Amino acid sequence: MNIAEELLNGNRFALSKAITAIENEHENATEIMKTLYPHTGHAYVLGVTGPPGAGKSTLTDKLAKEYRQRGKTVGIIAIDPSSPFSGGAILGDRIRMNSLTLDEGVFIRSMGTRGSLGGLSHKTADAVKAMDAFGVDVIFVETVGVGQSEVDIVKAADTTMVVLIPGMGDDIQAIKAGILEIGDIFTINKADHDGADKLMTELNMMLDLDGVMKDWRPPILKAVANQNQGITEIVDTFKKHHDYIEGNGQLTVRRTERTKNEMLDLLDGRIGSYIRRRIVENGKLDEYVEAIKARKTDPYSVVGEVMESMLK
Amino acid sequence: MNIAEELLNGNRFALSKAITAIENEHENATEIMKTLYPHTGHAYVLGVTGPPGAGKSTLTDKLAKEYRQRGKTVGIIAIDPSSPFSGGAILGDRIRMNSLTLDEGVFIRSMGTRGSLGGLSHKTADAVKAMDAFGVDVIFVETVGVGQSEVDIVKAADTTMVVLIPGMGDDIQAIKAGILEIGDIFTINKADHDGADKLMTELNMMLDLDGVMKDWRPPILKAVANQNQGITEIVDTFKKHHDYIEGNGQLTVRRTERTKNEMLDLLDGRIGSYIRRRIVENGKLDEYVEAIKARKTDPYSVVGEVMESMLK
Numbered sequence: 001m002n003i004a005e006e007l008l009n010g011n012r013f014a015l016s017k018a019i020t021a022i023e024n025e026h027e028n029a030t031e032i033m034k035t036l037y038p039h040t041g042h043a044y045v046l047g048v049t050g051p052p053g054a055g056k057s058t059l060t061d062k063l064a065k066e067y068r069q070r071g072k073t074v075g076i077i078a079i080d081p082s083s084p085f086s087g088g089a090i091l092g093d094r095i096r097m098n099s100l101t102l103d104e105g106v107f108i109r110s111m112g113t114r115g116s117l118g119g120l121s122h123k124t125a126d127a128v129k130a131m132d133a134f135g136v137d138v139i140f141v142e143t144v145g146v147g148q149s150e151v152d153i154v155k156a157a158d159t160t161m162v163v164l165i166p167g168m169g170d171d172i173q174a175i176k177a178g179i180l181e182i183g184d185i186f187t188i189n190k191a192d193h194d195g196a197d198k199l200m201t202e203l204n205m206m207l208d209l210d211g212v213m214k215d216w217r218p219p220i221l222k223a224v225a226n227q228n229q230g231i232t233e234i235v236d237t238f239k240k241h242h243d244y245i246e247g248n249g250q251l252t253v254r255r256t257e258r259t260k261n262e263m264l265d266l267l268d269g270r271i272g273s274y275i276r277r278r279i280v281e282n283g284k285l286d287e288y289v290e291a292i293k294a295r296k297t298d299p300y301s302v303v304g305e306v307m308e309s310m311l312k
Numbered sequence: 313m314n315i316a317e318e319l320l321n322g323n324r325f326a327l328s329k330a331i332t333a334i335e336n337e338h339e340n341a342t343e344i345m346k347t348l349y350p351h352t353g354h355a356y357v358l359g360v361t362g363p364p365g366a367g368k369s370t371l372t373d374k375l376a377k378e379y380r381q382r383g384k385t386v387g388i389i390a391i392d393p394s395s396p397f398s399g400g401a402i403l404g405d406r407i408r409m410n411s412l413t414l415d416e417g418v419f420i421r422s423m424g425t426r427g428s429l430g431g432l433s434h435k436t437a438d439a440v441k442a443m444d445a446f447g448v449d450v451i452f453v454e455t456v457g458v459g460q461s462e463v464d465i466v467k468a469a470d471t472t473m474v475v476l477i478p479g480m481g482d483d484i485q486a487i488k489a490g491i492l493e494i495g496d497i498f499t500i501n502k503a504d505h506d507g508a509d510k511l512m513t514e515l516n517m518m519l520d521l522d523g524v525m526k527d528w529r530p531p532i533l534k535a536v537a538n539q540n541q542g543i544t545e546i547v548d549t550f551k552k553h554h555d556y557i558e559g560n561g562q563l564t565v566r567r568t569e570r571t572k573n574e575m576l577d578l579l580d581g582r583i584g585s586y587i588r589r590r591i592v593e594n595g596k597l598d599e600y601v602e603a604i605k606a607r608k609t610d611p612y613s614v615v616g617e618v619m620e621s622m623l624k
Contacts, residue, residue: 034610034613266615274619289571298349300349311623
């Protein structure tokens, strides 16, 4: 049996190997994904995002345990930007997560960037599919980071939770359209700290301004993840949002949109690497670069020429 | 006269309009860049990067003033990730920079992401070229952020300075290969704070481990930007590094590499948007998405099919 078949037979080690193949863009990754694809579409995907230090990992950890108690199997994909500046928090998260790994019903995986964040978004989508095909019920996609690209990654989720904490000061003013659009649920973590009520008021005001015409008003929940407070309420609210978007057809719309975007991203990546390979192989690349450097031509004209020569 | 010709005639407003066209991917951006390209290659490009809060903007500000005193014109491109979580520091930076904008010899521009960070890297490269063609002597590319993609943006510089501050705690351990590779010069800003000597020692150790076989040992400088301390030393060191890489041919190698990467990035972007447009126009996109959703096929097979149909 190959990796994909073993994975479909419930072999955890094969799931792990499949995700490694995805992460490393191993040559058999596409074959694995083709085999797995018909078996996807059953898992529910939860995005967890928010600024660094908001306690997203601890919260995800507790939420995973709550789902386990409700009889669900859980996958966690933690996006690690592998930035030279990313700091110690990420390493700490990884170690912490080991407390869950003894549970056979939980599958945890962190995904690094290596290449570009764009590539990461595509790899995350494939890792979600691998866990889905494996038969996991609920998949968390958790970003540790901050950037727009990581917001894009979380857009791949069925339901997205934005985690905030009190004491962000004026930073709340920077939480503009982007975050209001992606959050189906807001959670104020560390809600026992000073400023939780102030943050709640500010968030409410922003959501009221934004949400006049919307029929799902994102609820704002409070939690103290490391004391296990607010966890069941969050899981209940996930369920409520799931039922809501399933009932009104939005879940189908979101998944169609996701399918489209993932397909286009894959296309971009594949065509890009195909053409790079071709102009390296036919020895044209160095020729082009020399001509551009000598200002005999310019990159924009060269790109037009390459497209002319390679596209039907 | 069109925008590019006006820019080449020294019209500041035309430079501003050209960069806006680049940022918005306006349809005339390519024509502008084709006209400007032969006039590029004269400016020296300085990258400034480091973790948030390191005081990069204040430092860049002071360095720009020092270059002005030495008779150079200066461009500053501040990369603003426009993240929903990016916080107030960025807004603050923008306001602060206005103190320089009264000087006709300084041109400041911030560039946001809008789309992907990948796109930003390409737009930054074009903005650098626009300033270069305008006749600016020294161009700073300053990132406010943290991610790998922003490190990639800074790789487009001739000389890169990494700015760090004392009190980063164990985060120094996270400053691994990536940062050592990109830093030609390290500056410890806020060097009057506790821990500056400790950071200096740690950095020295890391650079010694890394630099055994290298002939340019990145110097570590100290500065207190808001008190104007250490500024002339940094500018002198930029000059020293410039002379060094010009003398041994490395500058040419770096610029060749940059030309190649920029050309390939441009190619990726153009081909991606061309193919997207075509499968939307021929009505195939929705058909593909429906077939994938129904699990009649899978994204990987569809992408193979599209490539087959569009590539020569």
